[in-house]
Amino acid sequence: SPRWLVFISVHLSFETSSSNTMEMFILDIIKEANKDRVKEASNPCDNFRCKRGKTCKLDEDNKPGCVCQQPSECPPSVNEFDHVCGTDNKTYDTSCELFATKCNLEGTKKGHRLHLDYTGSCKVIPSCEDSELVQFPLRMRDWLKNVLLQLYEHDVVTPGFLTPKQHFRVKKIFESERRLHAGDHSVELLAQDFEKNYNMYIYPVHWQFAQLDQHPSDRFLSHSELAPLRVPLVPMEHCTSRFFQECDADKDKQVSFKEWTSCFGIKNEDMDANLLF
Ligand SMILES: [Ca+2]
Ligand SMILES: [Ca+2]
Structure with missing residues (x-):
């Protein structure tokens, strides 16, 4: 998967692109690649993928399944770079919070329309x-x-x-x-x-x-x-x-x-x- 793309995050502006931001971008890719190499399966949920907004939970038979994540269970943002702007023009603390919100609105018009518009707090884009x-x-x-x-x-x-x-x-x-x-x-x-x-x-x-x-x-x-x-x-x-x-x-x-x-x-x-x- 194009995992490295996720790490473009805030370092992508080619307008202000310097060797420094490029370096950080590349470091993220390396870090992520290494993380994959050392990962070991211990919990059935570890290698069980859920789509964004959902989280893996084990049922009574210890079988993994996906359920909507509660926005309040999302890890809080580390800094302002974790904030995202939704298509509802509302700033969410993290993308986890946005997708969890969307998941909990599943089946509603509002939920259907809510997407991640861009990273960072909502702002006026010229x-x-x-x-x-x-x-x-x-x-x-x-x-x-x-x-x-x-x-x-x-x-x-x-x-x-x-x-x-x-x-x-x-x-x-x-x-x-x-x-x-x-x-x-x-x-x-x-x-x-x-x-x-x-x-x-x-x-x-x-x-x-x-x-x-x-x-x-x-x-x-x-x-x-x-x-x-x-x-x-x-x-x-x-x-x-x-x-x-x-x-x-x-x-x-x-x-x-x-x-x-x-x-x-x-x-x-x-x-x-x-x-x-
Ligand atoms: Ca395609
Ligand atoms: Ca076309």
């Missing part, structure tokens, strides 16, 4: 201007490329962050990026290198699509499949909502593989389903 919207996917694909390069560097030391296929593909990006940085390029030279630059984004854009397209893996991204990327981004990048809305060109509430790649400026001839594996 509208996205056309000129900003044009820049957004370019900055985002650059950010995706940098995330992959960082994962690659960690994978070299401790394999397991990328599959061998992914490792091979990112290696090529890593090497061409190094070549690009090796020389002292003038603006003119960099412009000439545009084609080379463009090629470095093809894989990261495919990779991100495949990471998100898992529930189910059908070449379409539903609203909830997009959530791990959208939710932490919205409060940082005010063009996020408009970008994903307009990405769905045919307005069927799903972002198809073709819609996704064209949103990120990937040419039709460079769309390649083989890159999704």
Whole structure:
């Protein structure tokens, strides 16, 4: 599962992205990967997954099952970064509290409409201007490329962050990026290198699509499949909502593989389903 996406949390703004925030982001991924390695099953509930808002409880026969969590049973927020804003425009202490609230409203209109809108307390999000919207996917694909390069560097030391296929593909990006940085390029030279630059984004854009397209893996991204990327981004990048809305060109509430790649400026001839594996 795209577990690492959950940890984008507050570190995702590529507007203010520094090596420091990138470092924290990567550290979270590593921590989480290690946690998985040492996990052992002792309680039947340990490996029993419940959807968000529900919690595992053992019945009289010691069999695990999922029940709605009580909002009051959620661990309290550690700091303000745990707060989330719901689509009801209400700030919840933690996402646990929001999903527990939603679960307890199951079957009601209010419960049906309640979703996690974005991380952080509710705030006024400025509208996205056309000129900003044009820049957004370019900055985002650059950010995706940098995330992959960082994962690659960690994978070299401790394999397991990328599959061998992914490792091979990112290696090529890593090497061409190094070549690009090796020389002292003038603006003119960099412009000439545009084609080379463009090629470095093809894989990261495919990779991100495949990471998100898992529930189910059908070449379409539903609203909830997009959530791990959208939710932490919205409060940082005010063009996020408009970008994903307009990405769905045919307005069927799903972002198809073709819609996704064209949103990120990937040419039709460079769309390649083989890159999704
Ligand atoms: Ca899907
Ligand atoms: Ca669509």
